[in-house]
Amino acid sequence: MTSEPSNQTDSLLAALGQDWLADARASVAAKPGSVTRHFAAAGRRAGRAPLPDAPGWSADEAARAVLLAALPAEEVAGQAADLYRYGDADEKRAVLKALPMLPVGAEAVPLLLDAIRTNDTRLVAAALGPYARHLDQTMWRQAVLKCVFMGVPLAAVDRLEERADAELAGMLAAFAEERTAAGRDVPADATALLDRLTSEKEA
Known part of the structure; x- marks a missing residue:
């Protein structure tokens, strides 16, 4: 992953400032399949308020983007596609906004x-x-x-x-x-x- 997406992930993490996300990221990195559960829970755990320190992002979108970025590189494209395909409109939008941060090429x-x-x-x-x-x-x-x-x-x-x-x-x-x-x-x-x-x- 390039330094620019990594920096964006760090910026979203800082803007969120939510402790639960550290455990969720570790879980996703170790067990990629767990991203489905954490991704679905992000709206409840992170809330949906706009992030003043990350213009254009709501808290749930930012949390979901951070979770996607925590996946092992070889898992990202497949997991992102599944989360988009089976997600609601908010989850789909979070996947789309996260794509520039992810090592998925085209x-x-x-x-x-x-x-x-x-x-x-x-x-x-x-x-x-x-x-x-x-x-x-x-x-x-x-x-x-x-x-x-x-x-x-x-x-x-x-x-x-x-x-x-x-x-x-x-x-x-x-x-x-x-x-x-x-x-x-x-x-x-x-x-x-x-x-x-x-x-x-x-x-």
């Missing part, structure tokens, strides 16, 4: 694709975090457009300014034309992105 891309197919705005937003670097450009554009359609703020999309391109601009322009023709508003952040991409193309 193995977890199917989890992103599943999340993007849902109508759960929280899952779609989580799927477009830093791990979305593993999505190919075609799928990434479609996911960004779905965010616009669902009203997910584009601020949730990691590396948006870097990856947005002329083809995405064309998709946004077609979307905006349809919305305007139907007398519906276009989200302000989508309009701003389209204006920027159009200006760059003209320049």
Whole structure:
């Protein structure tokens, strides 16, 4: 595991400051199968309040991410897939947010694709975090457009300014034309992105 994910795990641990998690991590490291029990209990044990010292994370999400990071490297991808597949919406979101911290390479891309197919705005937003670097450009554009359609703020999309391109601009322009023709508003952040991409193309 790289130092950056390790540092993020340390930051989440510090932000949580909960003693029970040390025992749970040790249990997961020694007996990977125990992660299912601890993962399910995290909402009750950690609570669900936002963490002031870890913006964007709730306590249960952070605890679940720490538990996943405690797994032996060879167990992570399989356990993460199972926890996502059988988890509720909060557990699925925690898995998606934890992926950039885990040594899974591109193995977890199917989890992103599943999340993007849902109508759960929280899952779609989580799927477009830093791990979305593993999505190919075609799928990434479609996911960004779905965010616009669902009203997910584009601020949730990691590396948006870097990856947005002329083809995405064309998709946004077609979307905006349809919305305007139907007398519906276009989200302000989508309009701003389209204006920027159009200006760059003209320049």
